[in-house]
Amino acid sequence: MKSRRIIFSFLILLALAAGTPAHALVLEDLQKRFESIPVLRCEFQQEKQIHGIDKPLKSRGELLVAREAGLFWNQKKPFENTLLMNEGVLFQRIAGQPPQIITAEKQPQLFQLNRLLTGLFRADRAMLEKNFTTSFSEEGGRWKIVLSPREAPLDKIFRRITLSGEENFKTAIFEDAQGDLTTITFSNFKMSPPTLTAAEKEIFSQIPPLRE
Amino acid sequence: MPSRQLHRAFAFLWLAILVGIGLFLHCKLPNAAVETNILALLPDGGDDALPPELAEEVAGRLNRQMLWLVSDSNNGDCLPAEWWISELQKIPEIALVEGPVDAAAQSRWAEFFFKFRAQILTAKTRSQLAQNPENWGQWVVAQLYSPFAGVTSRELQRDPALLARAHQFALQHDSTAPVTFAQNWLTAQDASGKKWRLVSGELKNSSFDIAHSHALVEKLSTLESELRRRWPDSAVLQRGALFYSDYAATQAKSELGWLGTLSAIGVVLLVGFFFRSPGPFLLTILATGTGMITGIAALLASFEKVHLLALVLSTSVIGIAVDYALHFLTERMMSPPAETGFDALRRIMKPLVFSFFTTLLSYLVFLAAPFPGFRQITVYAIFGLAGAFLTVVLWFPFLSKKTPRRISKKRNFSEFWTRIWRTHKLVRHGIPALAAVVGAAGFFALETNDDIGAFQSFPASFRENEAAVGALTGQGADMTWFVVRSDSAEGLLQKMERLSPLLGELKGAKKISGARLLTDSLPSLDTQRKNHQVVSAALPAICASLRNSEIDIPDAAAPEFHPLLPDEWLASPVSRGMRLAWFGQKDGKMTALVPVTGVTDDAALRQVASTLPDVHWLNRRAQLSGIFSTYRIHFGKLLMVSLILVLAVFMVRFGIFRGLRTTLPVLLAVFVPFGVLAATGQPLNLFSLLALVLVLGIGIDYTLFFANENARPATTMLAVSVDALTTLLGFGMLAFSHLPAIAGFGLVLSSGIFTAYLLAPLAQNGNPPIHT
16 A cells, blocks of 8 residues: 555656646646556656765666556666565565565555655645645746645654756655755656556566555 | 161251251352353363463463454544444453554654664574675665665664664564554454454453353443444454353353253153152152252362353253152052052162162263363262252151052053063064164264364354454464473573474474464573674674775664563563563463464474473363363273173173173163264264263163062063153253253263163063062
8 A cells, every 4th residue: 555655656756747837736636647647767866865974875777657567666876776666565676685575564664754755745635734834936947845744753754855846847855854865856757658568567577466 | 666766867867967058058159150161161281291370370361362353434544443442441341452552652662672673683684694794784775775765864873784674674574464553553454455453452350250241242242233333334353262251151051041941841740740749749859959959069069160061961960860759759659558658768779779879980980081070060960969869768758658659550551561572572682683783883983073172162153253353363263382481581581482493393394374482572681692792793794884885884883782671571562462471470480372373283393392391382172182082082991891890790690691681781772872973973072971971870770670680670660761751851951952062962871871771671580570
């Protein structure tokens, strides 16, 4: 359930990315948009700044989100680290080590961030407004949504989440309560072919299929 | 006549004793404890190494446990479960109601594992840290890079090897339970995706006071209806020994009522029909009544708690107790007008005493089996029969002055029946031959079954409920554990840890489906220290590995060692669900349980226990079945020896041919029930054998009455007929019990007694009746 929502949230991120005019950013619309995109591919760049570590952790790779099959986070640099997930499992593989399998249903606590993303991007306005104060701003064609948690436990984990873009959705910035900063930048979106290729299907065959 | 005066003195003495018994009952009866827990009727532990008080406490603790699963409403909220908890908290008999885990408990839970992150390691984590800390370092790096892991700087600083996090992964990975933690609740999900919230509680008292526990079950059932009324799409599943014991008690109580009532009505009708006069009728009731109160008084004096099922079985004793009265009254009725009650008594005294002692003897055999329930029945039977016997012998001659005397038509049938046994070869050979065929066929067709399931019979709804709870929680209601004991807590934990790899092997070999060791979250201090050393040794390599990946962190030292002792564990929410397995100091030794589920090979587990000192394997079901089987064979042999003994005595007494002929009715009476059991598809078990012991004890009387040189076959036949009928009424009713074991007992007894009765004329000697 949880990771399904995460996938969903990513789809919404990507829906945002797919050239949504900022002023038309209505949550209900997002949900509709999400439903109209079966498979999305893009590239990502992630930069994590963790207190106590001087150098930020930079990584890049490809992201594949398929509504029916799940999400494939394929980090290529600085080392191979793939995350494959659907509603039921998170399957993490580091080069040269046996995969680690986490069942989302068993230990949702392990999905802290995911859970938050879930709450954030469920396109559930009531829920969003209950948990976050939102502010929207636009400046010279560049728009920004800032979400600030209202109360515990969200505020213990997150200070602020900022989504921004220009013509396209571009970045998601997560600032956690300890001041750690994660910036994910998306680029190079592809929405065709609308179905998974054989190679992509092969990837998802490693995890049990989504339940309906 | 001095003997008459002596008789009178004894009669008064008996009256005085009865008054004493009456007073005793008057004081004792109002607060008599009746046991309804079915297991209490069965043998005590049988495990000599485990003190009975401990075994009792183990059983008591488990009997107190209650579990509820409340499904969410259709809106997906857990209001029904919340409502259920609030209602449970209002019930004074239920304590320790646990439901949602609040934020405070959750953070205490996390703090616990964080505090002991270097001391509580799974076996796999320990070996990974010891053998390949570099790989561990790479895993930490991957966690840091993962957008989904959410590792914070704070976590990294405090726990650079992410040990607390890794432990959660490991716990989750090892867990086979489908129960998860969602919305602060322990939650199970059914096939349709519906969520069920777990609520647990404990009864304040484990001993089952029938009225009280029944009221509680009713209360819970009312609450269940109320819940369904408020949330029609929600439901609640309830699990607890309480429901079983209440059902068993209600059943037994109703059986005690209707079996007893039917027996009594049957006996009353029979006696009424037979004597057609109020005198003998009242005397019969007097004899049975004094028998019953003597029996009950003996029970209350000898046992702390009287088992309800023992009472049910005891009602059948009435059928035998009434015989003494009937025997006397028949004799009295048939005797010439000039004779007094004393003459009648004198004539029947010998067979009466003999019959009393053979029955007594067969009940005494019951004592050989270690069943508290049968001990109670034996005590009841011996004293009940003695009471009835004394009343008949001491009082009846005085009280029977005005009982009707008629040498009636009733003899016609008896004379006819006894005569054709002498004159018709077809009868004399045909009926025993038929009985032999039935017995032999049954003997070979019969199956044995020693499962204690025969002692329990619950409606399908119980099984369905149990299956539903089992499917949702992954926890069967298996009553199988290792009991581990030691002089110290540390020793105890170390012993349990030694059990751990063995359990892993058993699981691998599919001999068990799982086991829960509390040492998973409470390792011994020895293990804690070893784990701490492993972590200390691995940390530099892990940090180096991180630095190789350009994650610049300084070398970290292992967290300070805090000895984790049982008290801290018990106080922590971590021990929820496992606290029950910890018994602490019991009987001079520290004690804990290791619950094991899905046992397929009991012997393998017993083998494991036998190799470890102070580890005992408890599988009550298998153990009881084993005892049942042992004693079934035991009693089988005893029965054979008895039959041979009877044969030998009869041959010495009556000569070879007549000895054989006299033994035959009893022998066939023991075998015909095999045929009856086989025909009705019931297995042979310990209870059938016990019934056969009684068949022998009672059946031999009939034979002996006929074999008596001075007996008048027709009078004997009449007396034996009434005896057999009342006994059949008493025991035959048991065949209608809902408990297979008791029904089988009743069936064997009644078919055996009937056979003994039917064939008894075979034992009569060839002389014509010496009737005047």
